[in-house]
Amino acid sequence: MRYTPHTPADQERMLRAIGLESIDELYRHIPASLRQRARIELPEGLTELAVRRRMAELAAKNATASDWSFFLGGGIYHHFIPSAVDAVISRSEFSTSYTPYQPEVSQGTLQALFEFQTLICQLSGMEVSNAGVYDGASAAAEAVMMSRRIQPASRRRVLMSRALHPQYRAVISTYLKNLDDVQVEEVPFDASGATDAEQLTRRLNDQSMCVIIGYPNFFGVIEDLAPIQAGCSRAGAQLITVTTEPLALALVKPPGAWGADIAVGEGQSLGVPMSLGGPAYGFFACQKKFVRNIPGRLVGETVDAEGRRGFVLTLATREQHIRREKATSNICTSQTLCVLASTVFMSLLGKSGLRRLAEVNVARAHEAYGRLIQQTGIQAGFAGPFFNEFVLRSDDMDGLLGRCASGRIVPGVALRQWYPELKDCLLVCVTEMNEREEIERLVRSIAG
Amino acid sequence: MSEASPGDRKVRTAAPRLIFESGSPGRSGFCWPSAEVPAHDAIPKALLRDEIAGFPELGELEVLRHFTRLSQRNFAIECQFYPLGSCTMKYNPKINELVARFPGFAEIHPLASADLLQGALELLYELERLLVEVSGMEHVSLQPSAGAQGELTGLMLIRAYLTEQGDPRKKIIVPDTAHGTNPASSTLCGYDVIQIASNAQGVIDAAAVDKAMDSDVAALMVTNPNTLGLFEKNIEAISEAVHAKGGLVYLDGANLNALMGVAKPGHMGVDVLHLNLHKTFSTPHGGGGPGAGPVAVKERLRDYLPVPRIVKQGQRFELLEDFPKSVGRVRSFLGNFGVLVRAYAYMISLGGDGLEEASRMALLNANYIRRKLEMSYQIAYDEPCMHECIFTDKIQHKLGVSTLDIAKRLLDYGFHPPTIYFPLVVSGALMIEPTETETLETLDSFIDAMLAIAREAKEEPDLVKTAPHSTPVSRLDEARAARKPILRWEPSASG
Numbered sequence: 001m002r003y004t005p006h007t008p009a010d011q012e013r014m015l016r017a018i019g020l021e022s023i024d025e026l027y028r029h030i031p032a033s034l035r036q037r038a039r040i041e042l043p044e045g046l047t048e049l050a051v052r053r054r055m056a057e058l059a060a061k062n063a064t065a066s067d068w069s070f071f072l073g074g075g076i077y078h079h080f081i082p083s084a085v086d087a088v089i090s091r092s093e094f095s096t097s098y099t100p101y102q103p104e105v106s107q108g109t110l111q112a113l114f115e116f117q118t119l120i121c122q123l124s125g126m127e128v129s130n131a132g133v134y135d136g137a138s139a140a141a142e143a144v145m146m147s148r149r150i151q152p153a154s155r156r157r158v159l160m161s162r163a164l165h166p167q168y169r170a171v172i173s174t175y176l177k178n179l180d181d182v183q184v185e186e187v188p189f190d191a192s193g194a195t196d197a198e199q200l201t202r203r204l205n206d207q208s209m210c211v212i213i214g215y216p217n218f219f220g221v222i223e224d225l226a227p228i229q230a231g232c233s234r235a236g237a238q239l240i241t242v243t244t245e246p247l248a249l250a251l252v253k254p255p256g257a258w259g260a261d262i263a264v265g266e267g268q269s270l271g272v273p274m275s276l277g278g279p280a281y282g283f284f285a286c287q288k289k290f291v292r293n294i295p296g297r298l299v300g301e302t303v304d305a306e307g308r309r310g311f312v313l314t315l316a317t318r319e320q321h322i323r324r325e326k327a328t329s330n331i332c333t334s335q336t337l338c339v340l341a342s343t344v345f346m347s348l349l350g351k352s353g354l355r356r357l358a359e360v361n362v363a364r365a366h367e368a369y370g371r372l373i374q375q376t377g378i379q380a381g382f383a384g385p386f387f388n389e390f391v392l393r394s395d396d397m398d399g400l401l402g403r404c405a406s407g408r409i410v411p412g413v414a415l416r417q418w419y420p421e422l423k424d425c426l427l428v429c430v431t432e433m434n435e436r437e438e439i440e441r442l443v444r445s446i447a448g
Numbered sequence: 449m450s451e452a453s454p455g456d457r458k459v460r461t462a463a464p465r466l467i468f469e470s471g472s473p474g475r476s477g478f479c480w481p482s483a484e485v486p487a488h489d490a491i492p493k494a495l496l497r498d499e500i501a502g503f504p505e506l507g508e509l510e511v512l513r514h515f516t517r518l519s520q521r522n523f524a525i526e527c528q529f530y531p532l533g534s535c536t537m538k539y540n541p542k543i544n545e546l547v548a549r550f551p552g553f554a555e556i557h558p559l560a561s562a563d564l565l566q567g568a569l570e571l572l573y574e575l576e577r578l579l580v581e582v583s584g585m586e587h588v589s590l591q592p593s594a595g596a597q598g599e600l601t602g603l604m605l606i607r608a609y610l611t612e613q614g615d616p617r618k619k620i621i622v623p624d625t626a627h628g629t630n631p632a633s634s635t636l637c638g639y640d641v642i643q644i645a646s647n648a649q650g651v652i653d654a655a656a657v658d659k660a661m662d663s664d665v666a667a668l669m670v671t672n673p674n675t676l677g678l679f680e681k682n683i684e685a686i687s688e689a690v691h692a693k694g695g696l697v698y699l700d701g702a703n704l705n706a707l708m709g710v711a712k713p714g715h716m717g718v719d720v721l722h723l724n725l726h727k728t729f730s731t732p733h734g735g736g737g738p739g740a741g742p743v744a745v746k747e748r749l750r751d752y753l754p755v756p757r758i759v760k761q762g763q764r765f766e767l768l769e770d771f772p773k774s775v776g777r778v779r780s781f782l783g784n785f786g787v788l789v790r791a792y793a794y795m796i797s798l799g800g801d802g803l804e805e806a807s808r809m810a811l812l813n814a815n816y817i818r819r820k821l822e823m824s825y826q827i828a829y830d831e832p833c834m835h836e837c838i839f840t841d842k843i844q845h846k847l848g849v850s851t852l853d854i855a856k857r858l859l860d861y862g863f864h865p866p867t868i869y870f871p872l873v874v875s876g877a878l879m880i881e882p883t884e885t886e887t888l889e890t891l892d893s894f895i896d897a898m899l900a901i902a903r904e905a906k907e908e909p910d911l912v913k914t915a916p917h918s919t920p921v922s923r924l925d926e927a928r929a930a931r932k933p934i935l936r937w938e939p940s941a942s943g
Contacts, residue, residue, distance in 0.1 A: 001797040003539050003730075003885045004809045010888045014816045026811045027710055029832050030679055034711035042581055045799030048543050055793055059552025061567030063560060072557045075780060082478065084512055086549075092526035092732075093519035096540055098864075099736035103926075104919040105859055107463075108522035109735040112515070115467050118936040122500050128935050132737075134593035137780040145636075167780045174754075174776035178607060178638035222495050251487055253497045266780070275548075276568055277558030277781025278593070279738030291933065297736065302929035304921040309463045314929040320596070320632035321870070325641045330596040330632035337734030340515075347467050347511045351503035353478030363483035366490040385491050413559045432480070 001048050065274070069409040069438045071368075073389045073429025074218070075136065075165050075244040076277050077269040079357070080432055081345065085271050088344045089337050099297075099332070103312045104304075109336060110311035113299040116343040123249045123346070124263045125256025126285035131297040132334035136244055136266025137168040139282030140212065141175035142295045142329060143240045143262045146286070147210040148182060149293045149328065151238065155209040158184045159237070161195040163217035165244055166418035172212070182209070193221040193382025193391060201231030208237035210262075215241040215255060216248050219382055219427065220389025225258035238262065245269050246283070248387040250358040255285075262286040271345025272338050281335035281342070292318060295329030357432060361388040365430040368439045372428075376447040381425045389429040391415070394446075397424055404445045411442055463921070464517050467504050468937045477508035502939055521920045522735070523864045529890050531817075533836045533867035533879025534627070534675060536705045536727035538806075541797065544731065544790035553789050558781040562766050568785065569765035573758045575792045576742075582795075582803060583701070584714025585721055585744035589753040591783040595702060598722030598741025599633035599669075604775040605720055605745060605752045606667050606696050607637060612752075612773060615694065617666035623652050625675045625871045630700060639666060646873065650676040650829035654685035661693040671700040672716065673707070675871040676829055677814065677836040677879070687717025696720065701744075704728040705883070706811060706835035709804025719746050729791035740787040754778050809884035810835040813891060817880055820895045824902040828874045835883075841876035849905040849912050851876040856923065857904070857915035861897035 006014070011023070020026065027035060046054065065078045072078070089095060093108060100106030100113075113131040120129035133139045144158055158176075160169060169186075176182045185203065190196045195213055204211070211232055216222045225241070232239045241255040243265030249255075255263035268280030286294060292315065300314035320327040349357060365388040372378055372392060378400075381391025394400050397414060404411045412428035419425070430439065488496060506514070523530065530537035548554065556568060576588040592598040603620070610617050620634040621642045631641045644660050647653050657668060668690045672680040680686065687697045699718040705728045707713070713721045725731050726739035733739070745753065755774045756767040767782075798806060811834055818827065818837035826842035841851040855865035855878070867879040882891060904912050916922065 001541070001543070002802045002805060003541060004805055005885070005887045006809060006812070011812065014812055014888065018812075018815050018819045020815075023808050023812060026808070026815055026832070029681060030711055031681060031684065033684065034715050037584075037715055038707075038709050038711050040582055040709050040800035040803055042578065042795075042800030042803070045802040046796050048797070051543055051793055051797050052547065054796060055547035055550065055789075056552075058567040058571050059547075059550040061570065062552045062556045063564035064551045064555040065557065066551055066555055068564070070557055070560070072559050074559050076558055078555075078557070082508070084477070084508055088512065088515045088519070090545070091516070091519045092540075093522045093524045095545075095732045095734055096525035096537075097522045097735045098530065098532055098535055098537060098733045102523070102855070102859065102865055103924045104856070104916050104921055105521075105523035105864065106735075107920055108518035108520065111464065111466070111518055111521070114935075114937070118466075118468065119503070121936050122502050125497075134597060135779050135781075138593065138597070138778070165780070167777060170777040171779060174604070174778055175636075177776070178604060178636070180638065222491065224495065249497075250500065251497065252491065252495050257497065273549075273554040273786070274557050275554050276556050276565070276785035278779075279740075279784035279786050281738070291935070298933070298935055300929040301934040302925045304924050306922055308921055310921040310924045312924050312926050312929045314926070314933055314935075317930075320628040322628070323632070324628045325631035325635045327628070327632040327635070330600060330629050330636050331594070332596055332629060333594045333737030333739055335593075335734075335738045336736035337732070338738055340735065343467075344511065344515055347504045347506060347514070348477035348508060350471070350476045350478070350505045351500055352474065352505070353476040353480070354503070355499065356476075356480055356482065357478070359483040359487045360480060362487045362490050363485040366485055385495060387491070410557075410560055410564070 001045055069441065071412050071428045071430060071434065071442060072410055074413045074427055075266060076274050077245055078274055078431055078433045079269055081271050082348050084348055085341050085344045089341045094340055095337055100313060103310065107310060110299050112340050112343050114301065114311050116339050117299060119343060119346045120283050120285050123246065123254065124285045125254030126263050127288040128291050129283060129285040130294050131299055132339040133282040133284050133296050133331055134335060135278060135280060135282045137171035139264035139284050140168045140242045141172045143264045144172055144210060144212060145175065146262060146293050146295060147238045147240065150290055151209045155207055156181045156183060157207045158182060158209055159187050159200055159203055159211045160184050161213040161217065162186045163189040163195050163219055164212060164214040164242060165218045168242060192384035193219040194223050194384045197227045200228060204231050204235035204237055208235050210238040210240050212240040212242060215243050216245060216387050219391050220386040221382060221384035222252050222387060229259045245387060247358050247361060250354040252387065267342050270342040272341050279335060279338055281338040293328060296331050297334040360432045364432060364434060368430045371443050372446060375443055378446055388431055389427060392426045392428055393424050395424055400446055403448055407441060407445050409442055409445055411446065466937050467514055468502055470510060471504055471506035473505055475505045475507055477506060477511050528862055528864050529886060529894055530864040531866050531880045531882050532864060533881040534702060536881060536883055538730055538883035539885035540730050540732040541794060544793045547793050548786050548789045566765055569758055571792055572788060573760055573765055575788055578795045579723060579742060579744060582708060583721055583744050584712025586747050587750045587753060588742050588744045590742045590788055591754045591778055592741040592743055593779050593784050594737065594739045595722060595724040595741040596629040596633060597778060598743045599629055600636055601743045601754060601778050602698055602720040602722050603633055603637040605749050608752045608775050609749055610666055617664050619665045621660050621665055621668045623670060624873050626669060626671060627675060627700060627702060630669045649831055650678045651680050651682060652686060654682045654689050657686045658689040661689060661695060663694060665695045667696040667698045669698040669700060671702060673703045673834040676838050677833040678829060678831050679834055683716045691717065702727060703835065706807055708807040710807055719749060725787055725791040730794045731787045731790040738784050738787055740784045806884045813882040813884060813886060816891060817882055817895060821898055824899055828877065836879055836881035838874055839878045840874055844905045845876060847905050847909050849909050851878055853912045853915060854878065854901055857901050857912045858897060859916040860918045863894055863897055
């Protein structure tokens with residue numbers, strides 16, 4: 001299948017207008033040494049039907065959340081997405097437009113992004129939000145880099161919780177590797193699965209740049225940020241929270257209420273399909289006083305020549321296309337279509353619906369947790385309060401995983417790949433998508 | 449817009465309300481039975497919040513009307529010709545949207561074991577092979593989320609490689625025609641940026657590169673075709689000059705849509721390349737993402753690619769993390785998989801011949817527009833163009849009409865404007881990239897509009913200078929937005 005509409009007659013007419021005999025003459029200025037070897041040796045194109053069949057064949061080799069019972073979280077969550085969300089983002093007026101550089105004909109995207117920024121502020125309790133970044137992990141890395149721009153050069157030590165998502169920690173260290181002046185220290189977690197606040201506050205000093213911590217953390221534990229924020233405040237370090245499951249923020253005290261300086265996270269859970277972990281988007285919010293240091297796109301309200309309200313991309317002097325090497329970041333996408341999906345999702349569920357969904361997650365997860373502990377003999381990994389994810393400990397992890405797999409259940413994520421000290425631990429996630437009958441089967445499979 | 453009665457006019461010209469300004473307390477577009485266990489029994493009260501003040505309270509139909517109405521205030525490829533230079537706004541085929549939504553792609557979890565993801569891993573593995581063939585490079589990582597992240601990743605590879613060689617170097621050479629992301633990515637990667645000028649023909653000379661090269665230059669970052677739409681014909685000599693002094697060559701593949709079947713970056717002496725799948729391989733731009741920016745390298749940089757890497761062992765696909773020299777991860781999970789699915793579907797749809805034809809037609813269209821407009825607009829460089837052509841406002845400027853005015857007036861004719869004021873080396877640039885998917889009739893009507901605007905600039909300049917006249921809003925006060933930024937709705941300010 002091709003999408004090039006010119007007929008031979010069209011091509012003929014165009015070549016004549018240009019004053020050429022053949023298409024090949026368009027390339028006559030390309031060195032022959034390159035041209036001669038440029039042929040693309042790939043099979044012929046497929047018909048649309050053949051493409052559909054090939055893609056269906058590949059798709060059939062994957063286990064989906066419908067065919068299997070997934071109790072998988074760890075940064076990507078299986079939640080219900082109302083049909084209206086895909087209906088809106090499938091509108092080609094949204095999906096086939098570009099970054100809104102011409103505001104007169106981009107008010108749709110711009111207003112939606114302005115609404116998104118507001119929703120993220122409301123949800124996170126922060127004062128300003130940008131229009132989105134790549135994902136939660138790069139948002140976390142950008143947050144640390146932003147702290148580096150704000151803090152004086154004497155403060156270059158980062159305290160990073162070991163209970164922060166391991167892939168996020170990896171991305172942060174990839175980004176920081178290129179900047180020689182920043183040092184990262186890992187802070188351990190305690191028996192409750194929370195970051196060891198006592199150790200953390202002890203290590204804070206006048207060289208500390210920021211503290212970065214998962215909220216809820218990678219083990220699903222809702223951290224008590226009061227002592228950590230107090231420690232940061234005393235030492236002059238910034239507090240950065242990272243939320244991989246933002247649905248939790250409909251119910252738990254938001255980062256802004258704890259006094260966080262920067263609050264970032266992954267937005268997938270709010271209306272974006274899992275899709276193997278991407279595309280979704282990272283959200284990025286902070287206190288207003290830091291707005292000129294924020295990376296990425298920002299949409300602001302203004303008026304047109306007749307005084308009507310309108311929206312534009314603003315504070316562009318932070319950005320690469322204006323500031324080039326002095327920009328706050330090189331990012332120039334805001335994952336807009338995924339951000340739009342979340343904007344529709346949050347608008348539909350609204351104040352009561354989002355809270356209801358969060359409560360159902362808490363209820364399902366706690367019910368499953370209680371039954372697993374009481375009825376299967378498996379141990380709790382940690383004691384801290386959790387939202388919809390928790391850690392279990394079993395001395396027969398392989399047996400457990402095998403029993404579950406034979407019943408088409410993935411009971412969670414084994415933590416041994418990232419935490420040698422948790423080699424017998426499993427991170428279990430239960431959402432509204434896990435029906436009671438599934439939980440029942442999980443309990444039976446784990447009980448053996 | 450036709451004349452309306454005074455009552456009507458007020459309603460029509462009013463901007464839509466914000467989602468926060470509609471609805472009614474207690475309303476929701478979502479229905480779910482209440483939870484069996486109250487949250488405060490499970491989570492300590494001190495950790496819970498009050499309701500989210502100001503959050504929307506609307507029904508489903510209200511929400512849909514709101515966003516449908518917003519969508520009607522956008523220009524988009526499926527509504528208008530969108531010749532935005534450097535952005536490759538080609539048609540985004542519907543089949544790709546359909547297949548990306550198959551549950552076997554959309555409802556799969558990245559932390560499931562490889563056993564459960566064999567189809568996804570096969571697709572990614574195959575896509576890497578397709579990109580290798582098109583680019584002439586040797587290895588690919590699909591992890592970077594966008595072109596700019598691909599750039600950053602590519603520079604990290606260079607840094608890791610040179611550091612390993614015991615020769616870490618500090619500078620990157622960037623031509624003055626480069627995208628702004630090139631210098632920004634260089635800084636982010638801890639490099640200093642040296643800018644070199646393009647010559648009078650709009651391309652860079654090997655001699656200029658040779659002069660700027662020293663033992664502290666890690667790489668040259670070059671875009672080919674460059675942002676003037678011109679092929680860097682000295683690229684082979686330029687690469688030699690860089691390699692001779694121990695540097696590497698980075699190619700920004702943003703303009704690959706000109707090159708398929710024409711020339712392969714891998715043959716130009718390029719060591720690292722990033723590709724924008726949302727440009728050349730037709731995945732929708734989405735109003736500013738998501739895209740995907742895979743990075744492709746030559747053999748000597750393979751071990752530095754991000755982890756995990758997809759490996760084929762017998763008939764099985766695995767994700768491997770154990771590459772000690774790797775730069776590490778640049779994002780979570782495996783990249784923008786949904787975008788990669790679309791790009792793969794596109795590539796197998798077109799096949800080798802179809803991809804080559806896409807580039808051929810993209811060049812034909814750009815050269816056609818160039819020829820048809822060159823009598824009325826000043827051409828920036830009198831050289832054969834590739835997939836895009838650059839004009840300036842030199843002729844119109846004398847009449848008091850600027851590039852911005854021309855761009856805004858095009859909106860009245862129902863066309864999205866070209867990229868304007870970029871590249872920076874051209875004063876008042878108008879950068880037109882028609883892509884291969886447009887018909888001759890569309891190109892002709894765009895050309896007619898441009899010619900009409902050139903006439904208006906002479907005869908009725910005020911009409912052009914006050915444009916647009918037919919859009920939902922007129923020119924917006926951007927200075928005001930930046931001076932006192934309003935970045936969110938507040939109940940008090942907006943009522």
